[in-house]
Amino acid sequence: MENRIKFKDESWDFRNDFTKYSNHGFHTYPAMMIPQVARRLIQMYGKDKEVLLDPFMGSGTALLEAKLHKNFKKAYGIDINPLALLISKVKTTPINPEILKEEYNQLISRCNTDKKAVNFREKEIKKPDFYNLEFWFKPEVIIDLAIIKESINRIEDKDIKDFFLVVFSETVRNVSNTRNGEYKLYRMNRSMMDKHKPNTFEVFKGKASKNIVGMEEYFKIYNPKCQVNILAEDTRNLTSIPTNSVDLIVTSPPYGDSRTTVAYGQFSRLGLQWLDYGKDEVSNIDKVSLGGIPTKDLHNWLDSPTLKKTLDEISKIDTCRAKDVLSFYVDFNKCVRELHRVTKKGAFMCLVVGNRTVKGVQIPTDEIILELFQSKNHYKHHNTFIRNIPHKRMPKLNSPTNIVGNHAVTMNEEWIVIIEKQ
Ligand SMILES: C[S@@+](CC[C@H](N)C(=O)[O-])C[C@H]1O[C@@H](n2cnc3c(N)ncnc32)[C@H](O)[C@@H]1O
Numbered sequence: 001m002e003n004r005i006k007f008k009d010e011s012w013d014f015r016n017d018f019t020k021y022s023n024h025g026f027h028t029y030p031a032m033m034i035p036q037v038a039r040r041l042i043q044m045y046g047k048d049k050e051v052l053l054d055p056f057m058g059s060g061t062a063l064l065e066a067k068l069h070k071n072f073k074k075a076y077g078i079d080i081n082p083l084a085l086l087i088s089k090v091k092t093t094p095i096n097p098e099i100l101k102e103e104y105n106q107l108i109s110r111c112n113t114d115k116k117a118v119n120f121r122e123k124e125i126k127k128p129d130f131y132n133l134e135f136w137f138k139p140e141v142i143i144d145l146a147i148i149k150e151s152i153n154r155i156e157d158k159d160i161k162d163f164f165l166v167v168f169s170e171t172v173r174n175v176s177n178t179r180n181g182e183y184k185l186y187r188m189n190r191s192m193m194d195k196h197k198p199n200t201f202e203v204f205k206g207k208a209s210k211n212i213v214g215m216e217e218y219f220k221i222y223n224p225k226c227q228v229n230i231l232a233e234d235t236r237n238l239t240s241i242p243t244n245s246v247d248l249i250v251t252s253p254p255y256g257d258s259r260t261t262v263a264y265g266q267f268s269r270l271g272l273q274w275l276d277y278g279k280d281e282v283s284n285i286d287k288v289s290l291g292g293i294p295t296k297d298l299h300n301w302l303d304s305p306t307l308k309k310t311l312d313e314i315s316k317i318d319t320c321r322a323k324d325v326l327s328f329y330v331d332f333n334k335c336v337r338e339l340h341r342v343t344k345k346g347a348f349m350c351l352v353v354g355n356r357t358v359k360g361v362q363i364p365t366d367e368i369i370l371e372l373f374q375s376k377n378h379y380k381h382h383n384t385f386i387r388n389i390p391h392k393r394m395p396k397l398n399s400p401t402n403i404v405g406n407h408a409v410t411m412n413e414e415w416i417v418i419i420e421k422q
Contacts, residue, residue, distance in 0.1 A: 012387035023091040029059035030262045038065040045348035049247040055235040060088025062250040072226040083268035090166045092228045097216040110151040130273040144200035169271035171204045236334035241342045252352040257291030291328030303375030306367040317359045366415035378422040385416040
């Protein structure tokens with residue numbers, strides 16, 4: 001008989017759906033969950049539930065969906081990346097769009113005045129002070145970004161200021177000399193650089209107008225009873241979430257260690273540097289991500305036969321890569337302990353994972369995480385839905401060979417694992 005617990009289900013692909021409705025399009029982020037997946041998981045497993053957690057929140061897709069759903073009273077999100085914290089806060093914080101429009105007009109008028117003053121050398125603009133600024137940005141772009149930033153900093157209301165800082169961070173990405181479509185920082189080649197003449201003000205204005213339209217939609221439909229708590233914490237550790245308090249988890253953990261999968265730190269670096277985050281804060285992101293520090297040996301206590309078998313296969317080809325893989329699961333197992341602590345009995349956990357391939361060996365993360373959850377505690381496995389990742393949204397993973405554009409690892413599918421704490 002066919003095993004109907006784990007199966008391919010194309011109804012999870014949402015191939016032609018618009019994914020940027022409401023505030024979902026505020027800022028790009030690597031390996032975003034699509035809102036339709038979060039929404040459907042919430043509808044299927046969140047009936048009568050009140051407290052949602054996304055322990056790897058990223059840009060806050062699941063939190064925003066919780067705010068758009070009627071029954072949630074609380075939504076927690078955890079991330080170690082300050083950019084993720086800022087984007088998620090802004091996406092879930094309602095702001096009256098009329099006030100936003102007024103602030104926007106004033107902001108642009110200040111920018112125009114300052115630009116003229118700078119052109120006539122009546123005003124000097126303070127540029128940020130970080131390593132390689134001129135390598136990543138053209139001189140005229142640096143001036144325009146500095147003008148916009150100074151104007152945003154004059155906004156008094158913190159929520160409105162943060163709203164425009166998110167627009168600003170996305171603008172920084174678009175006008176920088178980095179190649180499009182790479183999560184790692186790669187500079188454009190000479191011919192691309194020659195053609196690259198961004199109009200920084202227009203990019204900022206276009207993005208701001210779009211986000212204001214998103215906020216207009218959100219302001220009409222959000223659930224004011226749902227309180228959002230964004231936590232700058234580490235899911236591997238004891239968090240500030242009370243024991244037995246969460247009744248639904250919707251999340252997409254990283255695909256693996258950030259050295260060889262998605263480099264969240266590199267993706268966020270330029271934006272964060274422009275936003276004056278400290279050097280250490282910015283450079284530590286990838287180190288504190290799951291699997292950020294490679295394990296020294298392959299000996300481990302993890303209770304997953306599938307992981308053991310997979311590591312044996314990889315280590316026959318490359319022991320170092322097997323250690324990279326292991327380091328991720330050692331950290332993931334720490335998160336399992338914390339997620340077990342914070343959830344109530346009867347809580348559903350919906351985990352969207354990628355089964356990446358290392359040295360030609362596919363790693364069945366969906367099986368491994370299930371074994372880790374079930375090793376010490378009682379969890380019922382309800383389903384694993386396998387969805388296609390539509391091509392346009394396919395994550396471009398880092399090349400372990402470090403050759404620009406050589407994405408040795410590509411993924412076409414995701415596994416949505418549903419378990420219930422008994
Ligand atoms: C796949 S992304 C999540 C994307 C998110 N679902 C979205 O729609 O934007 C995984 C996230 O896990 C975060 N992360 C990595 N290690 C973490 C840790 N130890 N604790 C909390 N978050 C972590 C990364 O910074 C990243 O933002």
